[in-house]
Amino acid sequence: MEQQHTKKRFLVQGIKYLAITLPLMFMGPIVINSSFKNPDHPLYYFVLSLGIFICITAMWLFYKGIQTLMKSLFGK
Incomplete structure (x- = not known):
């Protein structure tokens, strides 16, 4: 069984979404x-x-960022 690795492109994109979300939430x-x-x-x-x-x-x-992070960690 092969171990899955984090897809860094999706991880960076998800973090960017969440970084934009934080100031908007305030x-x-x-x-x-x-x-x-x-x-x-x-x-x-x-x-x-x-x-x-x-x-x-x-x-x-926020939804898009969490979705992208989950895609990078567990997605296909």
């Missing part, structure tokens, strides 16, 4: 919170939708 809630503090501002809906978009992007990149 930035999204901060942007949403700042929009809730200024509901009378004319750009309220734009800033709120931007914060929601950042949060959704962070969740997607």
Whole structure:
């Protein structure tokens, strides 16, 4: 039985996804919170939708990063 080795290309790509995710995980809630503090501002809906978009992007990149890491460790 042959031992499987880590695929380094997928490992590096997964770590890059997670490195991009980390600042977005903090930035999204901060942007949403700042929009809730200024509901009378004319750009309220734009800033709120931007914060929601950042949060959704962070969740997607986190999923993609974990999926890529698992692919590098156990995948085919």
